[in-house]
Amino acid sequence: MKKKQKKIKNINQKSFYFEEYLKTNKKSKFSKKDDNLQDRIYLLFFFFLSLVLVFSIKITHLSLSKTPSFNQEIRSSNFTLIRRDITDRNGILISRNINSSHAAVVPKLVKNKKNFIIKLRLNFPELPINKIEEKLNVGKYFYLKKRIDQFERKKFRALGEKSIKFESFQARMYTHGNLFNHDVVGQVDYDNYGISGVEKYFDRELKDKKLLKTPLRLTLDTNIQYIVSKELNKAITTFKATGGGALLMDVHSGDILSLVSLPNFNINKRLTIKDKKYTNKITKGVYELGSIFKTFTIALALENKLVTSKTIIEDIPRSLKCSIHKISDMKDHPKNLSVEEILIRSSNVGSVILARKIGELKFKEFIKNTKLLKSPELEIEEVGVPHKIKWNKCKLETIAFGHGITTTPLQAASIYSAITNGGKLIRPSLIKDRKREEFKNLISVETSKTINDILRKVVSSKNGTAYFADKNGYYVGGKTGTAEGYGSSKDRVNTFISVFPTNKPKYTLLVMLENPQINKELIYDYRGVKTKAPYNTSGWNSVYAAGKIIEKIGPILAINSDEFTNQYVVEKFN
Amino acid sequence: MFRSKIFISTIIFLIFLITTSLIKNQTRILEKKLYKLNEKITLKEKDINESQLDFYFLTSPAEIDKKVKTLDRNYLPIKNSKIFLSLSNYRSLQERISVINNKDEKKTKEN
Numbered sequence: 001m002k003k004k005q006k007k008i009k010n011i012n013q014k015s016f017y018f019e020e021y022l023k024t025n026k027k028s029k030f031s032k033k034d035d036n037l038q039d040r041i042y043l044l045f046f047f048f049l050s051l052v053l054v055f056s057i058k059i060t061h062l063s064l065s066k067t068p069s070f071n072q073e074i075r076s077s078n079f080t081l082i083r084r085d086i087t088d089r090n091g092i093l094i095s096r097n098i099n100s101s102h103a104a105v106v107p108k109l110v111k112n113k114k115n116f117i118i119k120l121r122l123n124f125p126e127l128p129i130n131k132i133e134e135k136l137n138v139g140k141y142f143y144l145k146k147r148i149d150q151f152e153r154k155k156f157r158a159l160g161e162k163s164i165k166f167e168s169f170q171a172r173m174y175t176h177g178n179l180f181n182h183d184v185v186g187q188v189d190y191d192n193y194g195i196s197g198v199e200k201y202f203d204r205e206l207k208d209k210k211l212l213k214t215p216l217r218l219t220l221d222t223n224i225q226y227i228v229s230k231e232l233n234k235a236i237t238t239f240k241a242t243g244g245g246a247l248l249m250d251v252h253s254g255d256i257l258s259l260v261s262l263p264n265f266n267i268n269k270r271l272t273i274k275d276k277k278y279t280n281k282i283t284k285g286v287y288e289l290g291s292i293f294k295t296f297t298i299a300l301a302l303e304n305k306l307v308t309s310k311t312i313i314e315d316i317p318r319s320l321k322c323s324i325h326k327i328s329d330m331k332d333h334p335k336n337l338s339v340e341e342i343l344i345r346s347s348n349v350g351s352v353i354l355a356r357k358i359g360e361l362k363f364k365e366f367i368k369n370t371k372l373l374k375s376p377e378l379e380i381e382e383v384g385v386p387h388k389i390k391w392n393k394c395k396l397e398t399i400a401f402g403h404g405i406t407t408t409p410l411q412a413a414s415i416y417s418a419i420t421n422g423g424k425l426i427r428p429s430l431i432k433d434r435k436r437e438e439f440k441n442l443i444s445v446e447t448s449k450t451i452n453d454i455l456r457k458v459v460s461s462k463n464g465t466a467y468f469a470d471k472n473g474y475y476v477g478g479k480t481g482t483a484e485g486y487g488s489s490k491d492r493v494n495t496f497i498s499v500f501p502t503n504k505p506k507y508t509l510l511v512m513l514e515n516p517q518i519n520k521e522l523i524y525d526y527r528g529v530k531t532k533a534p535y536n537t538s539g540w541n542s543v544y545a546a547g548k549i550i551e552k553i554g555p556i557l558a559i560n561s562d563e564f565t566n567q568y569v570v571e572k573f574n
Numbered sequence: 575m576f577r578s579k580i581f582i583s584t585i586i587f588l589i590f591l592i593t594t595s596l597i598k599n600q601t602r603i604l605e606k607k608l609y610k611l612n613e614k615i616t617l618k619e620k621d622i623n624e625s626q627l628d629f630y631f632l633t634s635p636a637e638i639d640k641k642v643k644t645l646d647r648n649y650l651p652i653k654n655s656k657i658f659l660s661l662s663n664y665r666s667l668q669e670r671i672s673v674i675n676n677k678d679e680k681k682t683k684e685n
Contacts, residue, residue, distance in 0.1 A: 039577065043584060050588050054595050061599070080616065093630040096623065175630040226635035555657050
């Protein structure tokens with residue numbers, strides 16, 4: 001039995017084992033499933049733990065780091081230029097954009113309108129209070145004052161009115177105020193669009209984002225502009241002129257170093273100007289420039305080899321008749337005059353005789369080549385349109401001495417530059433960095449040299465009309481022109497175009513005075529004699545002003561003068 | 575084996591997670607710094623712009639002319655003779671003066 005039991009036990013045991021085996025096998029399957037689940041839970045737990053860890057690290061890192069929060073002031077100072085600078089030829093700033101603001105009102109926020117108006121009236125008496133009151137009643141957002149400065153802003157703030165808002169914008173600032181004309185450098189509107197001068201002509205280029213950091217360089221020279229402007233202003237006051245203009249140009253490149261037209265105004269202020277006297281006299285003004293044209297007549301006569309500078313024109317009459325017109329000279333000249341003397345003495349009759357020799361065709365060709373009767377080509381829109389001429393009976397004769405033909409002073413100065421620089425036509429320009437063009441010859445080099453010699457004699461010889469421009473060392477040459485206003489005998493325009501140094505021409509200076517008068521108190525030193533002005537001709541006012549200008553700009557332009565150096569050596573040695 | 579794989583991949587995942595967050599955080603900090611530096615640059619540019627504007631206004635010929643008038647000193651324009659275009663220009667002039675001086679000395683000695 002025991003054996004049996006043992007057997008049974010054994011059998012049982014076997015079966016137990018089997019069962020156990022089976023059980024464990026099942027268990028292991030279950031446990032595997034459990035383990036996987038557990039692992040996943042661990043993984044998830046670990047994942048969340050790590051996330052918590054990461055965030056906690058980040059939080060501690062942030063709390064420990066000492067990075068300051070953004071400064072409000074820095075944020076508000078977002079300033080990027082939207083318009084390029086304009087500089088002169090030496091890099092001196094002429095105009096730049098700055099941050100500015102308009103003071104505006106939100107009427108809905110005004111608590112007490114009466115108080116508001118009283119405050120404005122007391123602090124800003126210049127404001128149009130009635131209009132502001134009307135606008136307040138309308139209830140729409142409006143500007144109190146445009147383009148206010150820092151002090152005005154502070155003043156507005158001090159009013160303690162919530163309704164006053166400051167609208168920021170970029171204003172254009174002109175560092176030299178009224179030194180440069182409104183129609184040369186120009187002006188911009190409140191939206192930064194050019195409205196005149198270079199600002200308008202180069203509006204796109206000035207707003208080009210790629211070029212924002214490179215300024216637009218002009219040919220103008222601030223220092224020279226100041227001297228020219230100052231001397232011209234003095235001349236206008238001295239001779240009680242109604243206005244004036246001056247132009248300094250490089251004879252070879254056509255670069256305009258100075259362009260002054262007076263009267264003018266501060267271009268930092270936006271003004272509505274209807275008065276014609278503010279028109280740019282040099283580029284937009286169209287004048288009959290008188291005797292200045294005689295140089296063209298002589299140049300044409302020489303170029304066509306009809307005469308030489310020494311050719312004597314015999315029996316020049318006191319006056320000539322052309323149709324119903326009588327052409328005569330202001331002064332009595334000798335009967336026989338050489339060609340150069342015709343220009344030196346500024347003989348009208350002599351010029352007419354030469355013009356008749358030249359003929360209408362040649363004159364027409366000269367006018368066509370020089371584009372005298374077309375608008376001048378310059379980088380501004382404010383240019384004049386010369387009057388059209390009809391080649392009737394006496395046109396050639398009157399044009400010979402500068403009457404019956406109009407042009408802008410800019411064009412006249414350009415032709416003078418061309419005649420004196422060796423004969424090459426030039427194109428006046430206000431832009432320093434530009435493509436240089438080659439133009440054809442107007443006259444030959446020989447004719448140009450002869451003309452330079454004659455122009456020098458106009459200034460240096462006894463019979464010349466421009467003595468006051470004879471400044472030692474600068475070999476000034478030039479031609480005077482006294483003319484009545486075109487179509488108005490009341491107006492008078494006295495002009496002097498000079499070229500210096502005539503031995504190697506570098507610059508052309510044009511000085512023009514509108515309606516000058518004789519200054520009875522001014523005593524001139526005329527060839528060593530103290531005298532008062534006998535005539536109201538350009539020789540006694542425009543030339544006088546030009547002389548003063550040349551004397552002062554000469555050292556800046558650094559004209560190397562042998563004549564002066566030699567004299568200085570002698571002076572120093574003695 | 576299986577656990578080790580999970581463990582390794584978890585560790586790699588965590589490393590990437592942490593490094594990503596760290597890099598992102600650093601980038602953000604750098605971006606902030608860059609932004610702030612750019613702001614400072616624009617602020618400085620604005621200051622320079624305005625001070626240049628002041629400089630050009632204060633050194634404009636009209637302003638200098640005004641200031642000269644307020645000073646007691648009499649400023650005179652420089653004579654052309656005292657302006658030399660180059661050093662060679664100045665030296666040639668000096669040489670010419672010295673030649674004339676020498677000649678004159680010889681003459682005075684002879685006399």
